[in-house]
Structures are given as C-alpha cells and as structure tokens.
Amino acid sequence: MTEESDRGRDQVACSPCVTAAPLATEEAAALARGFHALGDPVRLRLLSMLAAAPGGEICVCEFVGPLGKSQGTISHHLKILSEARLVRGERRGKWVWYSLEPRRLEELQGSITSRLAEAETASSS
Amino acid sequence: MTEESDRGRDQVACSPCVTAAPLATEEAAALARGFHALGDPVRLRLLSMLAAAPGGEICVCEFVGPLGKSQGTISHHLKILSEARLVRGERRGKWVWYSLEPRRLEELQGSITSRLAEAETASSS
DNA sequence: TCATCACATCGACAGATCTCGATGCTAGTG
DNA sequence: CACTAGCATCGAGATCTGTCGATGTGATGA
Numbered sequence: 001m002t003e004e005s006d007r008g009r010d011q012v013a014c015s016p017c018v019t020a021a022p023l024a025t026e027e028a029a030a031l032a033r034g035f036h037a038l039g040d041p042v043r044l045r046l047l048s049m050l051a052a053a054p055g056g057e058i059c060v061c062e063f064v065g066p067l068g069k070s071q072g073t074i075s076h077h078l079k080i081l082s083e084a085r086l087v088r089g090e091r092r093g094k095w096v097w098y099s100l101e102p103r104r105l106e107e108l109q110g111s112i113t114s115r116l117a118e119a120e121t122a123s124s125s
Numbered sequence: 126m127t128e129e130s131d132r133g134r135d136q137v138a139c140s141p142c143v144t145a146a147p148l149a150t151e152e153a154a155a156l157a158r159g160f161h162a163l164g165d166p167v168r169l170r171l172l173s174m175l176a177a178a179p180g181g182e183i184c185v186c187e188f189v190g191p192l193g194k195s196q197g198t199i200s201h202h203l204k205i206l207s208e209a210r211l212v213r214g215e216r217r218g219k220w221v222w223y224s225l226e227p228r229r230l231e232e233l234q235g236s237i238t239s240r241l242a243e244a245e246t247a248s249s250s
Numbered sequence: 251t252c253a254t255c256a257c258a259t260c261g262a263c264a265g266a267t268c269t270c271g272a273t274g275c276t277a278g279t280g
Numbered sequence: 281c282a283c284t285a286g287c288a289t290c291g292a293g294a295t296c297t298g299t300c301g302a303t304g305t306g307a308t309g310a
Contacts, residue, residue: 023174031163031166032163032166035161036161037164038160039160041153041157042153044148044156044157045150048148049148060256061255061257069298069299070299071257072257072258072259072299073298074257076258076259076297076299078258079258091257091306093256094308095255095307096257105237109234167268184287185287186287195269196286197270197287199287200288201269201288202268203287204288216276219286220277220285220286221286
C-alpha cells in the first residue's frame with residue numbers, strides 16, 4: 001500500500017505533468033474483475049447465446065452441446081459470470097435458467113467511454 | 126474441432142429453439158483477447174493515465190512510479206496492451222512514448238452493445 | 251423409497267499469468 | 281571509444297486459470 005502514493009517525485013525527466021493516476025486502485029480492481037470475466041472465448045459465446053435467446057434466458061443443459069465443453073466446465077464459467085454479476089441464475093424445478101444482467105454490461109461499456117477513451121478527441125492521430 | 130457443430134441433438138428437454146451459437150469461435154477468441162488485456166488493474170490504470178494525459182501520450186518511465194511496479198513489469202503490461210492493439214509505442218531518442226488506440230477501444234465497446242447487450246430490451250426484467 | 255435427471259462442487263493436472271531482479275540492447279553523452 | 285540512461289527481454293518462482301472426470305446435492309418421478 002505504501003507504493004502507490006509516492007508521486008511527489010523530484011525528478012521529472014521526460015513528461016511535463018502526468019503523474020497522478022486517475023483510476024484509483026480499488027476502482028481499477030473492480031473494473032478489472034468485470035473485464036476479466038469477459039476475457040474468455042467460452043464465456044463470450046455463452047453471453048452471446050444469452051443475448052440471442054428469444055426469451056432472454058437459457059438453461060444450463062443447452063450450453064453444453066453447442067459450446068463443446070463438459071458440463072462441469074460450463075458450470076464453472078457460469079459461476080465466474082455470476083460472480084462478476086454479468087448473468088443471473090434462477091432455479092425452476094430441475095433446471096436452472098440463466099439470463100443476462102444488462103446493467104452490468106452497460107456499466108462496463110460505459111467505463112470504456114468515460115474513463116479510458118476520453119483522450120479520443122484529444123489525440124485523434 | 127469436431128465438438129462445436131454437434132447440435133443436431135435429438136433431445137431438447139428444456140429450451141425451445143436456442144441451439145445456434147451466435148458468436149463464432151474465432152470471433153469470440155478475437156474479442157476475448159481484447160477484453161483479457163483489459164482484465165488487469167495495472168493495465169487499466171495504465172490506460173487511464175494515457176486517457177488523462179494532456180498530450181495523449183506518456184513515456185514509460187512515468188508509469189513506474191505512480192503504479193508501484195517494477196520497470197520490467199510495466200514493460201510487460203505495455204507489451205500485452207500493444208499486442209492487443211490498445212496502445213501504441215513510438216521511440217523518440219532515448220524514450221518510448223505510448224498513446225491510446227481509440228479505435229480499438231471503440232471496437233471493444235461496440236462489441237458489448239451489438240453482440241452482448243442486444244437482449245437489453247427483450248429481457249428488461 | 252429408490253432411481254434418475256439437472257446442476258454444482260471437488261480434486262487434479264497442464265498451461266498461462268504476474269511479478270521481480272538481472273541482463274541486453276539502443277541512443278545519447280563525455 | 282567508454283559510459284550512462286531508458287527500455288525490452290530473460291529466467292525463475294508463486295499464483296491463477298481452464299479443463300476434465302468424479303462425486304455431491306436437490307428436485308422429479310416411478
């Protein structure tokens with residue numbers, strides 16, 4: 001923890017004024033957890049299947065075949081997506097139906113615009 | 126490779142028609158590489174520093190202090206971001222200046238909307 | 251009650267990732 | 281030509297991740 005705030009450094013050799021880190025450590029960690037959940041092809045295909053599902057939801061057994069992974073693996077990825085609050089599961093009888101959490105997706109999408117792509121107009125090389 | 130297309134399964138127990146996987150394997154892999162690069166707090170803070178930089182660019186030595194990581198580690202993350210085409214480095218004399226690639230950020234941002242959050246209006250629970 | 255289905259969890263393994271310190275390489279400097 | 285500064289790369293160790301098969305759990309049905 002004592003490593004982040006030592007930016008009152010005396011020697012600035014090659015940059016004029018950029019020393020403050022805009023994204024706080026915790027904020028960056030929270031965003032990173034979200035993007036990390038998106039950083040796997042199986043999970044992306046899983047999400048895309050949910051996005052394209054007519055009723056907006058799919059039960060677990062329907063993922064296993066198309067994605068070509070074992071049932072345990074699918075369950076593992078669904079858990080990761082759940083913990084990242086990107087999907088939500090609901091039990092109905094024997095089955096568990098999963099659906100997207102659009103707000104969380106918007107949240108991550110918005111963070112790209114507001115926190116990362118701000119320099120878009122400035123640099124625009 | 127023989128695993129993806131066996132969705133002419135005979136027993137559909139719990140879902141009406143969702144069997145096709147909208148995101149192709151290669152497409153998912155390409156997107157996943159991008160999001161994977163965003164899935165680390167150090168890299169997010171790195172990007173945010175670039176976004177907030179007045180000139181839109183920062184030289185490597187200015188990352189080391191504020192982020193509290195070794196120079197080798199910073200260089201490692203910059204390489205990952207470069208390979209994901211999220212940043213670009215340019216050598217000027219002794220220094221290497223990095224800047225964002227706004228198009229790639231827009232690309233990833235757009236992929237959330239178009240490919241993942243389409244069910245936004247449909248489900249909207 | 252017992253068997254079965256759908257799903258979650260566990261144990262284990264291979265591979266990837268993050269991190270550091272050390273070394274190499276390139277470009278200025280004396 | 282040495283010497284130094286800035287950055288990339290390497291080697292190594294600790295941790296995390298994706299995957300599978302096996303097992304556990306909860307609900308349904310005979």
